[in-house]
Amino acid sequence: xxxxxxxxxxxxxxxxxxxxxxxxxxxxxxxxxxxxxxxxxxxxxxxxxxxxxxxxxxxxxxxxxxxxxxxxxxxxxxxxxxxxxxxxxxxxxxxxxxxxxxxxxxxxxxxxxxxxxxxxxxxxxxxxxxxxxxxxxxxxxxxxxxxxxxxxxxxxxxxxxxxxxxxxxxxxxxxxxxxxxxxxxxxxxxxxxxxxxxxxxxxxxxxxxxxxxxxxxxxxxxxxxxxxxxxxxxxxxxxxxxxxxxxxxxxxxxxxxxxxxxxxxxxxxxxxxxxxxxxxxxxxxxxxxxxxxxxxxxxxxxxxxxxxxxxxxxxxxxxxxxxxxxxxxxxxxxxxxxxxxxxxxxxxxxxxxxxxxxxxxxxxxxxxxxxxxxxxxxxxxxxxxxxxxxxxxxxxxxxxxxxxxxxxxxxxxxxxxxxxxxxxxxxxxxxxxxxxxxxxxxxxxxxxxxxxxxxxxxxxxxxxxxxxxxxxxxxxxxxxxxxxxxxxxxxxxxxxxxxxxxxxxxxxxxxxxxxx
Amino acid sequence: xxxxxxxxxxxxxxxxxxxxxxxxxxxxxxxxxxxxxxxxxxxxxxxxxxxxxxxxxxxxxxxxxxxxxxxxxxxxxxxxxxxxxxxxxxxxxxxxxxxxxxxxxxxxxxxxxxxxxxxxxxxxxxxxxxxxxxxxxxxxxxxxxxxxxxxxxxxxxxxxxxxxxxxxxxxxxxxxxxxxxxxxxxxxxxxxxxxxxxxxxxxxxxxxxxxxxxxxxxxxxxxxxxxxxxxxxxxxxxxxxxxxxxxxxxxxxxxxxxxxxxxxxxxxxxxxxxxxxxxxxxxxxxxxxxxxxxx
Numbered sequence: 172x173x174x175x176x177x178x179x180x181x182x183x184x185x186x187x188x189x190x191x192x193x194x195x196x197x198x199x200x201x202x203x204x205x206x207x208x209x210x211x212x213x214x215x216x217x218x219x220x221x222x223x224x225x226x227x228x229x230x231x232x233x234x235x236x237x238x239x240x241x242x243x244x245x246x247x248x249x250x251x252x253x254x255x256x257x258x259x260x261x262x263x264x265x266x267x268x269x270x271x272x273x274x275x276x277x278x279x280x281x282x283x284x285x286x287x288x289x290x291x292x293x294x295x296x297x298x299x300x301x302x303x304x305x306x307x308x309x310x311x312x313x314x315x316x317x318x319x320x321x322x323x324x325x326x327x328x329x330x331x332x333x334x335x336x337x338x339x340x341x342x343x344x345x346x347x348x349x350x351x352x353x354x355x356x357x358x359x360x361x362x363x364x365x366x367x368x369x370x371x372x373x374x375x376x377x378x379x380x381x382x383x384x385x386x387x388x389x390x391x392x393x394x395x396x397x398x399x400x401x402x403x404x405x406x407x408x409x410x411x412x413x414x415x416x417x418x419x420x421x422x423x424x425x426x427x428x429x430x431x432x433x434x435x436x437x438x439x440x441x442x443x444x445x446x447x448x449x450x451x452x453x454x455x456x457x458x459x460x461x462x463x464x465x466x467x468x469x470x471x472x473x474x475x476x477x478x479x480x481x482x483x484x485x486x487x488x489x490x491x492x493x494x495x496x497x498x499x500x501x502x503x504x505x506x507x508x509x510x511x512x513x514x515x516x517x518x519x520x521x522x523x524x525x526x527x528x529x530x531x532x533x534x535x536x537x538x539x540x541x542x543x544x545x546x547x548x549x550x551x552x553x554x555x556x557x558x559x560x561x562x563x564x565x566x567x568x569x570x571x572x573x574x575x576x577x578x579x580x581x582x583x584x585x586x587x588x589x590x591x592x593x594x595x596x597x598x599x600x601x602x603x604x605x606x607x608x609x610x611x612x613x614x615x616x617x618x619x620x621x622x623x624x625x626x627x628x629x630x631x632x633x634x635x636x637x638x639x640x641x642x643x644x645x646x647x648x649x650x651x652x653x654x655x656x657x658x659x660x661x662x663x664x665x666x667x668x669x670x671x672x673x674x675x676x677x678x679x680x681x682x683x684x685x686x687x
Numbered sequence: 688x689x690x691x692x693x694x695x696x697x698x699x700x701x702x703x704x705x706x707x708x709x710x711x712x713x714x715x716x717x718x719x720x721x722x723x724x725x726x727x728x729x730x731x732x733x734x735x736x737x738x739x740x741x742x743x744x745x746x747x748x749x750x751x752x753x754x755x756x757x758x759x760x761x762x763x764x765x766x767x768x769x770x771x772x773x774x775x776x777x778x779x780x781x782x783x784x785x786x787x788x789x790x791x792x793x794x795x796x797x798x799x800x801x802x803x804x805x806x807x808x809x810x811x812x813x814x815x816x817x818x819x820x821x822x823x824x825x826x827x828x829x830x831x832x833x834x835x836x837x838x839x840x841x842x843x844x845x846x847x848x849x850x851x852x853x854x855x856x857x858x859x860x861x862x863x864x865x866x867x868x869x870x871x872x873x874x875x876x877x878x879x880x881x882x883x884x885x886x887x888x889x890x891x892x893x894x895x896x897x898x899x900x901x902x903x904x905x906x907x908x909x910x911x912x913x914x915x916x917x918x919x920x921x922x923x924x925x926x927x928x929x930x931x932x933x934x935x936x937x938x939x940x941x942x943x944x945x946x947x948x949x950x951x952x953x954x955x956x957x958x959x960x961x962x963x964x965x966x967x968x969x970x971x972x973x974x975x976x977x978x979x980x981x982x
Binding site: 449543 | 759774
């Protein structure tokens with residue numbers, strides 16, 4: 172175990188910004204969640220009705236979990252944090268565990284460190300400590316935040332413990348999957364698939380039963396601590412046991428393998444490129460393929476869940492505030508249409524996030540010197556960049572189509588067209604990212620800043636009356652509200668023109684600048 | 688003979704650092720040209736300007752008769768480049784990368800590809816993330832050597848190769864020269880340049896400080912001579928161009944400027960020579976000669 176502390180300090184030094192930002196984001200989510208619930212359901216009767224309403228809608232129970240005490244303010248406030256929030260905690264701990272074990276090994280840095288005075292298990296232990304430590308800090312900070320927001324002290328502590336429990340379980344899954352594959356991407360994928368599987372397990376267990384299915388899932392176990400509704404601490408001990416078993420498994424596997432190998436066999440690939448990998452477009456598709464397909468699967472599920480909730484939305488129509496909120500977000504009468512329209516616009520934002528991330532790949536390929544190899548052949552800069560952008564644009568369209576398809580399947584109406592109206596706005600963000608890449612390659616992340624700004628405009632707009640001029644900045648403001656609203660082609664055309672204009676300007680600048 | 692590469696007065700700055708300060712480089716068609724200099728002297732920057740990846744702040748460059756910035760795409764079909772730091776897409780196999788790059792150059796030769804894979808002992812079915820540095824270098828070399836192009840730009844191509852593969856690489860470059868291709872070989876490995884190159888340019892701090900054939904350059908430096916004479920030498924120390932003279936009885940060791948050899952040899956033979964060894968200056972000495980000036 173020699174050297175563990177040095178490695179932990181190295182990891183914390185590297186993540187000194189990332190970890191606090193994540194924790195801050197979680198705190199912000201919990202604070203807004205409590206404040207929002209208090210505002211929406213001002214009295215005990217409305218809260219009880221809302222809680223009972225959620226418990227009556229199977230798709231909501233599947234998505235978030237069950238409210239075990241319908242009279243509790245804390246249980247209602249934290250329902251989203253209890254479900255999706257816990258999943259995000261799991262993602263954070265998983266990524267941290269893999270990042271400081273397998274990713275270091277893959278990059279060859281562990282070899283450098285391993286040749287120093289460092290024990291065989293030191294890197295694994297350090298990754299585990301960083302991940303578990305982060306979840307502990309997150310749990311404590313969250314519990315204190317909830318207490319400060321005025322929720323019951325015991326329940327707040329139990330809620331913190333529920334997040335810690337999920338966090339340490341996924342730290343265990345992270346270090347375990349890090350033993351299996353040679354690459355960190357593979358280890359992350361295994362962990363994410365595991366997360367999806369256990370989330371699904373508890374979704375089925377909570378909404379349809381049998382209930383013991385939820386007990387097989389670390390996420391389900393975390394919810395069974397039942398913060399603000401019984402505070403069952405013994406379930407936390409069960410989770411600790413699960414984490415311990417996973418961790419011991421990781422140590423056992425680690426002792427049986429060599430440095431820089433995985434336990435899953437590395438398959439031999441193609442000795443020759445297929446006819447498809449013929450040019451920059453084929454390569455771009457190959458590079459984006461995995462992420463497009465992964466995101467599309469997520470969008471299909473998201474759409475299906477939204478369509479299904481929308482069909483049962485009547486049960487939630489408990490207070491005039493809720494109704495007003497949805498109608499403001501959806502911008503029309505009829506709560507079902509309003510809900511779907513609101514969810515589709517969130518889908519549009521997420522599709523834009525995919526678009527920004529995928530477009531940033533241009534910068535990634537340039538910085539990693541991959542682009543240099545291509546641009547030293549007969550491929551022009553514009554052709555190279557366009558081949559990525561074509562894939563990104565088709566990718567955005569595919570995600571929205573998947574969401575529309577999912578919603579159509581559960582809602583029964585054809586909603587793909589409604590989902591696709593979000594495309595021009597998402598492409599404006601792609602265009603902005605291209606412009607940043609062309610003009611200010613070091614500030615390629617400007618696309619993200621724009622997305623966050625538009626997100627705030629979109630989320631705050633219905634709640635706080637914003638200046639029209641500010642509202643109009645966001646491309647999402649100009650989209651027709653579908654389904655239910657009137658389809659107008661003019662804004663869609665204009666947004667497309669703006670998107671193409673930004674992209675063209677960015678490409679023109681890219682042609683004229685030095686490669687980094 | 689025309690020049691495959693002709694650059695004069697190239698200037699390039701990155702912020703306040705000046706990478707190239709008026710660089711001249713002339714590579715004749717059909718020759719193997721060594722581009723020698725230590726790390727950070729501007730070799731890679733020059734190559735990236737010649738590839739149109741960077742735009743020069745000043746000066747002119749002609750590559751295969753075209754403008755490297757304006758005509759980059761059409762020029763790139765006629766050349767192959769092996770970067771100093773070979774970065775490959777981690778989830779593609781070596782074979783896929785070789786095919787992709789060769790298809791993009793539009794001039795691949797399957798027979799040669801197969802032969803090169805065998806010569807360099809490279810497994811094309813492995814994902815590139817599993818390759819060592821040397822094997823990644825081999826992927827780039829095979830892709831470049833397998834395409835039928837006029838000009839090869841090689842940036843420190845043997846950096847990760849073991850001695851066996853280095854020998855294989857030298858054999859390949861010699862073949863390429865025999866087939867009439869032009870090669871610009873950037874390197875700081877002197878023995879490699881000495882073994883392969885017809886002409887050499889030595890770069891220091893962004894300027895070419897010396898350029899010419901190896902024999903041209905050797906005139907600038909000293910030959911070392913050890914001789915056993917019939918009697919004690921006389922007058923050697925008076926001759927121009929003689930340095931580090933060391934006389935022990937009949938044995939003489941000295942260094943002489945290569946263009947003053949005649950007089951020294953005449954003096955030695957006048958005394959009578961029993962045995963004589965002379966060593967031509969190595970590129971190493973040439974190199975040190977230029978870099979010693981700095982201090």
